[in-house]
Amino acid sequence: MVENFMVGAVFASVLHQDPRFYQSGRGGFFKRTGYAASRIVVTRGDSGHSQFNFSEVFGSATAAAISTFSYHPHSTFISTPTNPHQFVPSDRTLSHAASTWKTQLTLDAITIMLKEFWPDIHRKLSHKSNSDKNPDQH
Numbered sequence: 666m667v668e669n670f671m672v673g674a675v676f677a678s679v680l681h682q683d684p685r686f687y688q689s690g691r692g693g694f695f696k697r698t699g700y701a702a703s704r705i706v707v708t709r710g711d712s713g714h715s716q717f718n719f720s721e722v723f724g725s726a727t728a729a730a731i732s733t734f735s736y737h738p739h740s741t742f743i744s745t746p747t748n749p750h751q752f753v754p755s756d757r758t759l760s761h762a763a764s765t766w767k768t769q770l771t772l773d774a775i776t777i778m779l780k781e782f783w784p785d786i787h788r789k790l791s792h793k794s795n796s797d798k799n800p801d802q803h
Contacts, residue, residue: 667731668769672724681711682720686780701781705774721773729766733757 677684687709689700708718739755779786 668725668728671728672720672773676720676724676727680719682716682718683709683711684720686777688781688784690781690784697781698778701778702774704777705770721770725769725773726766729762729769733762733765 673684676682686701686704689697691697692700704718705721706718707715708720710716734757739757741753741755743751743753745751
């Protein structure tokens with residue numbers, strides 16, 4: 666939720682970028698997959714021109730940092746029957762934030778792939794062909 670807000674509202678507004686995904690719908694599987702995957706690092710600016718997707722990259726990094734450094738507990742000692750002074754390290758580390766960031770970017774890439782191919786998937790699942798879309802054309 667924080668990531669969607671940071672990427673789609675805060676960074677997109679400040680950097681004048683359009684966070685929406687525009688489906689290609691043209692070409693074969695590999696071309697469309699490449700296009701969809703590239704949208705993690707390429708987006709449209711408010712001018713309509715392609716540019717580096719700072720909103721996605723920095724917005725998701727900011728969300729990962731907020732999650733890591735505000736939600737996870739500090740290091741502590743706990744008492745267990747076998748170890749009365751067991752040290753439990755914190756997850757508040759740069760490597761944990763980077764791992765969270767990588768996961769967010771990966772999930773966003775998968776979501777974009779689904780957006781690219783969903784019309785085709787839906788058509789296959791509902792057993793509709795292109796000729797079923799417009800019955801007036803024969």
